[in-house]
Amino acid sequence: MQTTEKDIALYNEAFRHAVESGNEKQAAELTEEYTRTQVRESGFIRQIVPFRPLTDKRRIQKSLSHDKPYLVEEKEPDSPGAVTVPYRTGPMGFYIRGKRYPVGFVRIQTQMARKDTAELWTYEQDIRQIISDNEVKEIQTEEDGKALTAMEAFLVGPDQTVPYSGVAQWQTIQGGIDRNTTQEGLAIMEKTPSRFSPSTVLINNVTMREILKWGRDEVGGDLSQDMLKDGFTYEKFMKVRWIITIKRELVPDMRMYYFGPENSLGKAYELESPTMYIKREGPEIAYYHYEHVGMSWGHSGGLAIADFE
């Protein structure tokens, strides 16, 4: 739904009224409604690993040595395979065990913003934008950054072998970004024992321009003309979903992050969805945003990185 200037002015007036009448809860609700919309649209990691609300609190594990919440997740166990045997040979045996991994929880929060309410009267611009967008985007950026930092550590380092797979899942590929090198990048994940194919590729908007440079012979057919005219508008390209981010401080130029099917990656949960704390003391209001989330990469087989040089 398009937001008009009249909507903005009405919203600002409603927000001022709520704060001035001491109705902090209403003020929080006015912003909270917009906060959730921004969360769904911003950030890239939530598009790759959905953050599911944890509604059944009984799943939270307990410990004798601490009282911090965490979950234990399960994953597919390995199987020993089959063998060819001669007659009079029975099977070997094993005791069934399933693999598990932890998901710990933290709060992600912004700084506390403060303002004298009298100074709010001097703003015509969209206060919703000031309150919601910037702070919530900071929360999203923190989620994105931590997820990639953990992924990079999980894959050890450029051209280093990942112990579990025995394959270097973060590779440096020479030759720039062309049709051949792009396929080499997509093949990294397929070379692991897990044999997943990438479902999603994450790159930044500057790197995407390297693909938009592809000529007719590189792309094959009129697609080159279409990309030059319309830019990159495809939901799927080379049979994978492409997520293009402007966060170059998190996703460097000439790097592609590859993600396998969603159920091969790990788990992410929300214990508390993004929430605004707002308080009024005399003429001053103070507010900040926070959320309570947990996430773990559950398996390295669905992850890969390529740096193109």
Added chain:
Amino acid sequence: MPTARTTANIYTHALNIVRGDRGMVHNLLFTAQKSANVTFSLKEGRCVHLNSEGEFETGASGNQMPLFVLQTESDPDVDQTYSEDDYQVFPAGAITAVVATAGVELSTTEYDTERTYAPNDLLRAPVANTNATTGGRLTNESVVKVASATPASSTCVCGVVSVGEDDHPNAKNEQVLRFWPIFQMGANGL
């Protein structure tokens, strides 16, 4: 045959803000990562200072501002664990501590329990990054105040005993030391 549990319980390592707690939103806190120079798992209630990299190391000396840790490093809101085939995204190892200049009274389990403490005893916390017993643990032993006969030997003082040893508020068999955190600079390295 039954065996005694050796893992710590919830009360074994604890820091409590006894007085002056204005809530986590308003308290004077500081958050940082633990330095790799600290070779043992940091426990809630230990004293730390910031090194030149902005990371926590144990104890406080010289002009190092003392802080008191609010989390145990192995707890799941701090400890980012991984195995060969999984990796936690959250947490990310951040530890929060109460700054010594906060106007509070604290109680901690992390003190030298072999000594006796009287009100107004001065406290120090040794810088001992590789000693899990003494690193950042409060003691009133060998504290030299500035206004002494040997100011050049003065130690960094990080607290003043208020009540002394006391029962943990909700674990009567656990002892804590109640004190007011302060900051008095010591001579370099002391």
